Amino acid sequence: MNIIVCIKQVPETTDVRINPETNTLIRDGVKSIINPFDMYAIEEAVRLKERFGGTVTVITMGPPQAESALREAISMGADEAILISDKAFAGGDTWATANTLSHAIQKIAKEKGSFDIILCGKQASDGDTAQVGPGIAAFLDLPQVTYVKKIEEIKNQKARVERMTEEGFDILETPLPCLFTVVKEINEPRLPSLKGMMRAKSAKIITWTAKDIGVDAQQVGLAGSRTTVVKIFHPPQRSGGQKLVGEPAEVVDKLVELLKSDIV
Numbered sequence: 522m523n524i525i526v527c528i529k530q531v532p533e534t535t536d537v538r539i540n541p542e543t544n545t546l547i548r549d550g551v552k553s554i555i556n557p558f559d560m561y562a563i564e565e566a567v568r569l570k571e572r573f574g575g576t577v578t579v580i581t582m583g584p585p586q587a588e589s590a591l592r593e594a595i596s597m598g599a600d601e602a603i604l605i606s607d608k609a610f611a612g613g614d615t616w617a618t619a620n621t622l623s624h625a626i627q628k629i630a631k632e633k634g635s636f637d638i639i640l641c642g643k644q645a646s647d648g649d650t651a652q653v654g655p656g657i658a659a660f661l662d663l664p665q666v667t668y669v670k671k672i673e674e675i676k677n678q679k680a681r682v683e684r685m686t687e688e689g690f691d692i693l694e695t696p697l698p699c700l701f702t703v704v705k706e707i708n709e710p711r712l713p714s715l716k717g718m719m720r721a722k723s724a725k726i727i728t729w730t731a732k733d734i735g736v737d738a739q740q741v742g743l744a745g746s747r748t749t750v751v752k753i754f755h756p757p758q759r760s761g762g763q764k765l766v767g768e769p770a771e772v773v774d775k776l777v778e779l780l781k782s783d784i785v
Protein backbone atom coordinates (compact mmCIF):
# COMPACT_ATOMS: atom_id res chain seq x y z
CA MET A 522 0.00 0.00 0.00
CA ASN A 523 1.48 3.34 -1.05
CA ILE A 524 0.30 6.24 1.03
CA ILE A 525 0.91 9.94 0.48
CA VAL A 526 0.50 12.33 3.39
CA CYS A 527 0.13 16.08 2.84
CA ILE A 528 1.42 18.09 5.77
CA LYS A 529 1.60 21.82 6.37
CA GLN A 530 4.00 23.69 8.61
CA VAL A 531 2.07 26.24 10.68
CA PRO A 532 2.85 28.78 13.42
CA GLU A 533 2.74 27.22 16.91
CA THR A 534 -0.15 29.43 17.93
CA THR A 535 -3.74 29.99 16.99
CA ASP A 536 -3.17 33.70 17.57
CA VAL A 537 -2.25 34.20 13.92
CA ARG A 538 -1.06 37.75 13.19
CA ILE A 539 -1.64 39.34 9.80
CA ASN A 540 0.40 42.03 8.07
CA PRO A 541 -2.27 44.69 7.41
CA GLU A 542 -0.42 46.02 4.36
CA THR A 543 0.17 42.75 2.52
CA ASN A 544 -2.72 40.76 4.06
CA THR A 545 -0.32 37.85 4.60
CA LEU A 546 0.54 35.86 7.71
CA ILE A 547 3.37 37.19 9.87
CA ARG A 548 5.61 34.17 10.41
CA ASP A 549 8.70 35.96 11.76
CA GLY A 550 9.52 35.18 15.37
CA VAL A 551 6.87 32.47 15.63
CA LYS A 552 7.95 28.87 16.20
CA SER A 553 6.69 26.49 13.51
CA ILE A 554 5.18 23.05 14.01
CA ILE A 555 3.45 20.43 11.89
CA ASN A 556 -0.23 21.32 11.65
CA PRO A 557 -1.71 19.32 14.59
CA PHE A 558 -4.30 17.52 12.41
CA ASP A 559 -1.51 16.40 10.06
CA MET A 560 0.19 14.58 12.95
CA TYR A 561 -2.85 12.28 13.02
CA ALA A 562 -2.58 11.80 9.24
CA ILE A 563 1.09 10.81 9.55
CA GLU A 564 0.32 8.40 12.40
CA GLU A 565 -2.53 6.79 10.45
CA ALA A 566 -0.31 6.36 7.40
CA VAL A 567 2.40 4.66 9.46
CA ARG A 568 -0.22 2.38 11.08
CA LEU A 569 -1.56 1.42 7.62
CA LYS A 570 1.99 0.65 6.49
CA GLU A 571 2.45 -1.53 9.58
CA ARG A 572 -0.83 -3.37 8.78
CA PHE A 573 -0.51 -3.74 5.02
CA GLY A 574 3.12 -3.01 4.10
CA GLY A 575 4.10 -0.42 1.49
CA THR A 576 5.56 3.04 1.79
CA VAL A 577 4.62 6.38 3.29
CA THR A 578 5.61 9.49 1.34
CA VAL A 579 5.16 12.84 3.06
CA ILE A 580 4.90 16.04 1.05
CA THR A 581 4.66 19.68 1.93
CA MET A 582 4.42 22.84 -0.12
CA GLY A 583 6.27 25.56 1.71
CA PRO A 584 9.44 27.58 2.17
CA PRO A 585 12.84 25.83 2.62
CA GLN A 586 12.44 25.79 6.42
CA ALA A 587 9.43 23.45 6.04
CA GLU A 588 12.08 20.74 5.63
CA SER A 589 12.12 20.39 9.44
CA ALA A 590 8.44 19.32 9.36
CA LEU A 591 9.33 16.61 6.84
CA ARG A 592 12.21 15.37 9.03
CA GLU A 593 9.83 15.14 11.98
CA ALA A 594 7.45 13.04 9.87
CA ILE A 595 10.34 10.71 8.99
CA SER A 596 11.18 10.38 12.67
CA MET A 597 7.60 9.13 13.19
CA GLY A 598 7.99 6.44 10.52
CA ALA A 599 7.50 8.02 7.07
CA ASP A 600 9.81 6.58 4.41
CA GLU A 601 10.26 9.46 1.99
CA ALA A 602 9.79 13.20 2.13
CA ILE A 603 9.37 15.75 -0.62
CA LEU A 604 9.53 19.51 -0.21
CA ILE A 605 7.65 21.36 -2.93
CA SER A 606 9.23 24.75 -2.87
CA ASP A 607 9.50 27.59 -5.33
CA LYS A 608 9.13 31.37 -5.15
CA ALA A 609 6.26 30.95 -7.63
CA PHE A 610 4.18 29.14 -4.95
CA ALA A 611 4.19 32.12 -2.53
CA GLY A 612 0.88 33.77 -1.58
CA GLY A 613 -1.25 31.00 -3.03
CA ASP A 614 -4.87 30.54 -2.02
CA THR A 615 -6.41 27.13 -1.45
CA TRP A 616 -7.10 26.55 -5.17
CA ALA A 617 -3.46 27.26 -6.08
CA THR A 618 -2.19 25.15 -3.16
CA ALA A 619 -4.37 22.17 -4.11
CA ASN A 620 -3.33 22.56 -7.76
CA THR A 621 0.37 22.52 -6.81
CA LEU A 622 0.01 19.52 -4.49
CA SER A 623 -1.99 17.55 -7.05
CA HIS A 624 0.76 18.07 -9.66
CA ALA A 625 3.35 16.81 -7.16
CA ILE A 626 1.17 13.77 -6.42
CA GLN A 627 0.87 13.02 -10.14
CA LYS A 628 4.66 13.07 -10.37
CA ILE A 629 4.94 10.69 -7.40
CA ALA A 630 2.40 8.36 -9.04
CA LYS A 631 4.36 8.42 -12.29
CA GLU A 632 7.61 7.58 -10.51
CA LYS A 633 6.20 4.94 -8.16
CA GLY A 634 3.68 3.45 -10.55
CA SER A 635 0.69 4.16 -8.31
CA PHE A 636 -0.60 5.20 -4.88
CA ASP A 637 -3.56 3.93 -2.86
CA ILE A 638 -4.46 6.58 -0.30
CA ILE A 639 -3.79 10.29 0.17
CA LEU A 640 -4.16 11.48 3.76
CA CYS A 641 -4.62 15.09 4.82
CA GLY A 642 -5.52 16.73 8.09
CA LYS A 643 -9.08 17.98 8.54
CA GLN A 644 -7.88 21.58 8.36
CA ALA A 645 -4.83 23.73 8.94
CA SER A 646 -4.65 25.65 12.22
CA ASP A 647 -3.62 28.90 10.47
CA GLY A 648 -5.55 29.07 7.18
CA ASP A 649 -8.37 27.00 8.70
CA THR A 650 -10.35 26.59 5.48
CA ALA A 651 -10.41 22.74 5.23
CA GLN A 652 -10.44 23.17 1.45
CA VAL A 653 -7.05 21.83 0.38
CA GLY A 654 -7.76 18.11 0.89
CA PRO A 655 -11.06 18.19 -1.06
CA GLY A 656 -9.34 20.43 -3.65
CA ILE A 657 -6.60 17.86 -4.27
CA ALA A 658 -9.21 15.10 -4.68
CA ALA A 659 -11.10 17.27 -7.19
CA PHE A 660 -7.97 18.02 -9.23
CA LEU A 661 -7.04 14.33 -9.31
CA ASP A 662 -10.64 13.22 -9.88
CA LEU A 663 -10.49 10.89 -6.86
CA PRO A 664 -13.21 9.87 -4.41
CA GLN A 665 -12.81 11.58 -1.05
CA VAL A 666 -14.09 11.19 2.49
CA THR A 667 -13.60 14.08 4.92
CA TYR A 668 -13.61 13.97 8.76
CA VAL A 669 -12.52 10.31 8.85
CA LYS A 670 -12.33 9.05 12.42
CA LYS A 671 -11.59 5.39 11.71
CA ILE A 672 -10.31 3.34 8.79
CA GLU A 673 -12.18 0.14 9.56
CA GLU A 674 -11.14 -2.15 6.74
CA ILE A 675 -9.20 -2.18 3.47
CA LYS A 676 -9.92 -5.12 1.21
CA ASN A 677 -10.15 -5.78 -2.54
CA GLN A 678 -9.04 -2.23 -3.37
CA LYS A 679 -11.88 -0.78 -1.27
CA ALA A 680 -11.82 1.01 2.08
CA ARG A 681 -14.57 1.18 4.69
CA VAL A 682 -14.30 4.18 6.96
CA GLU A 683 -16.19 6.02 9.66
CA ARG A 684 -16.82 9.70 9.02
CA MET A 685 -17.54 11.89 12.01
CA THR A 686 -20.78 13.87 11.91
CA GLU A 687 -22.38 16.19 14.45
CA GLU A 688 -24.77 13.44 15.54
CA GLY A 689 -22.37 10.47 15.48
CA PHE A 690 -20.75 8.90 12.45
CA ASP A 691 -21.47 7.57 8.95
CA ILE A 692 -19.96 4.35 7.60
CA LEU A 693 -18.81 4.79 4.03
CA GLU A 694 -17.15 2.53 1.51
CA THR A 695 -14.98 3.90 -1.26
CA PRO A 696 -12.80 2.42 -3.99
CA LEU A 697 -9.06 3.07 -3.88
CA PRO A 698 -7.21 5.22 -4.75
CA CYS A 699 -8.93 7.87 -2.68
CA LEU A 700 -8.30 10.81 -0.37
CA PHE A 701 -9.20 11.04 3.30
CA THR A 702 -9.02 14.02 5.62
CA VAL A 703 -8.72 12.93 9.23
CA VAL A 704 -9.90 14.20 12.61
CA LYS A 705 -8.08 13.88 15.92
CA GLU A 706 -10.35 11.06 17.10
CA ILE A 707 -8.65 8.68 14.62
CA ASN A 708 -5.56 7.85 16.71
CA GLU A 709 -2.94 9.00 19.17
CA PRO A 710 0.22 10.13 17.32
CA ARG A 711 3.35 8.32 18.53
CA LEU A 712 6.46 9.99 19.83
CA PRO A 713 9.44 9.57 17.50
CA SER A 714 11.73 6.66 18.38
CA LEU A 715 15.47 7.17 18.81
CA LYS A 716 16.02 5.12 15.64
CA GLY A 717 13.48 7.32 13.84
CA MET A 718 15.21 10.48 14.99
CA MET A 719 18.58 9.19 13.76
CA ARG A 720 17.05 8.30 10.40
CA ALA A 721 15.37 11.68 10.14
CA LYS A 722 18.65 13.49 10.78
CA SER A 723 20.41 11.87 7.83
CA ALA A 724 17.42 11.37 5.49
CA LYS A 725 17.61 12.93 2.05
CA ILE A 726 14.80 15.40 1.50
CA ILE A 727 13.89 15.72 -2.16
CA THR A 728 12.99 19.23 -3.35
CA TRP A 729 10.76 19.85 -6.34
CA THR A 730 10.21 23.23 -8.00
CA ALA A 731 7.30 24.34 -10.21
CA LYS A 732 9.28 23.18 -13.24
CA ASP A 733 9.98 19.76 -11.66
CA ILE A 734 6.29 19.06 -11.12
CA GLY A 735 5.34 20.42 -14.53
CA VAL A 736 2.89 23.03 -13.30
CA ASP A 737 2.29 26.31 -15.12
CA ALA A 738 3.77 29.09 -12.93
CA GLN A 739 0.71 31.22 -13.75
CA GLN A 740 -1.55 28.60 -12.12
CA VAL A 741 0.19 28.57 -8.71
CA GLY A 742 0.97 31.05 -5.94
CA LEU A 743 -0.46 34.54 -6.01
CA ALA A 744 -0.62 34.60 -9.83
CA GLY A 745 -2.76 31.46 -9.96
CA SER A 746 -5.04 32.29 -7.03
CA ARG A 747 -8.73 32.66 -7.82
CA THR A 748 -9.41 34.59 -4.62
CA THR A 749 -8.00 37.83 -3.21
CA VAL A 750 -7.84 38.95 0.38
CA VAL A 751 -9.54 42.33 0.09
CA LYS A 752 -9.50 43.28 3.75
CA ILE A 753 -8.61 41.67 7.05
CA PHE A 754 -10.14 42.94 10.29
CA HIS A 755 -11.08 41.84 13.78
CA PRO A 756 -14.86 41.54 14.26
CA PRO A 757 -16.19 44.49 16.29
CA GLN A 758 -16.47 43.88 20.03
CA ARG A 759 -20.03 43.07 21.09
CA SER A 760 -21.68 45.75 23.16
CA GLY A 761 -22.66 44.76 26.69
CA GLY A 762 -26.23 43.61 26.00
CA GLN A 763 -28.84 43.26 28.68
CA LYS A 764 -29.29 40.63 31.37
CA LEU A 765 -32.83 39.57 32.18
CA VAL A 766 -33.22 38.38 35.75
CA GLY A 767 -36.31 37.16 37.54
CA GLU A 768 -38.88 34.39 37.51
CA PRO A 769 -38.86 32.42 34.19
CA ALA A 770 -42.37 33.54 33.15
CA GLU A 771 -41.52 37.14 33.92
CA VAL A 772 -38.23 36.93 31.99
CA VAL A 773 -39.96 35.39 28.96
CA ASP A 774 -42.51 38.23 28.91
CA LYS A 775 -39.75 40.82 29.11
CA LEU A 776 -37.80 39.06 26.36
CA VAL A 777 -40.82 38.94 24.05
CA GLU A 778 -41.44 42.64 24.68
CA LEU A 779 -37.82 43.47 23.89
CA LEU A 780 -37.82 41.36 20.73
CA LYS A 781 -41.06 43.02 19.54
CA SER A 782 -39.65 46.52 20.16
CA ASP A 783 -36.50 45.53 18.29
CA ILE A 784 -38.49 44.35 15.25
CA VAL A 785 -40.63 47.51 15.13
Ligand SMILES: Cc1cc2nc3c(=O)[nH]c(=O)nc-3n(C[C@H](O)[C@H](O)[C@H](O)COP(=O)(O)OP(=O)(O)OC[C@H]3O[C@@H](n4cnc5c(N)ncnc54)[C@H](O)[C@@H]3O)c2cc1C
Binds near residue numbers: 530558559580615642
Ligand atom coordinates in the same frame (compact mmCIF):
# COMPACT_ATOMS: atom_id res chain seq x y z
C1 LIG B 1 -8.48 33.95 -0.13
C2 LIG B 1 -7.22 33.48 0.53
C3 LIG B 1 -6.04 34.17 0.34
C4 LIG B 1 -4.87 33.78 0.97
N1 LIG B 1 -3.73 34.50 0.80
C5 LIG B 1 -2.64 34.16 1.48
C6 LIG B 1 -1.48 34.90 1.39
O1 LIG B 1 -1.43 35.88 0.67
N2 LIG B 1 -0.39 34.50 2.12
C7 LIG B 1 -0.43 33.40 2.94
O2 LIG B 1 0.54 33.08 3.60
N3 LIG B 1 -1.54 32.65 3.00
C8 LIG B 1 -2.63 33.02 2.33
N4 LIG B 1 -3.75 32.29 2.43
C9 LIG B 1 -3.69 31.07 3.15
C10 LIG B 1 -3.25 29.97 2.21
O3 LIG B 1 -3.93 30.00 1.01
C11 LIG B 1 -3.58 28.71 2.87
O4 LIG B 1 -2.81 28.65 4.05
C12 LIG B 1 -3.27 27.50 2.03
O5 LIG B 1 -3.88 27.59 0.78
C13 LIG B 1 -3.77 26.26 2.70
O6 LIG B 1 -5.09 26.44 3.10
P1 LIG B 1 -5.46 26.22 4.61
O7 LIG B 1 -4.35 26.76 5.44
O8 LIG B 1 -6.82 26.75 4.84
O9 LIG B 1 -5.42 24.64 4.69
P2 LIG B 1 -6.61 23.64 4.90
O10 LIG B 1 -7.37 23.50 3.65
O11 LIG B 1 -7.36 23.97 6.15
O12 LIG B 1 -5.70 22.35 5.12
C14 LIG B 1 -6.26 21.04 5.09
C15 LIG B 1 -5.15 20.05 4.90
O13 LIG B 1 -4.56 20.22 3.61
C16 LIG B 1 -3.16 19.92 3.66
N5 LIG B 1 -2.40 21.11 3.33
C17 LIG B 1 -2.77 22.41 3.42
N6 LIG B 1 -1.77 23.22 3.01
C18 LIG B 1 -0.75 22.40 2.67
C19 LIG B 1 0.57 22.64 2.19
N7 LIG B 1 1.04 23.87 1.99
N8 LIG B 1 1.37 21.56 1.93
C20 LIG B 1 0.91 20.30 2.12
N9 LIG B 1 -0.32 20.02 2.59
C21 LIG B 1 -1.13 21.06 2.87
C22 LIG B 1 -2.89 19.46 5.11
O14 LIG B 1 -3.07 18.09 5.18
C23 LIG B 1 -3.99 20.17 5.88
O15 LIG B 1 -4.30 19.54 7.10
C24 LIG B 1 -4.90 32.65 1.80
C25 LIG B 1 -6.09 31.93 1.97
C26 LIG B 1 -7.25 32.34 1.36
C27 LIG B 1 -8.53 31.56 1.58
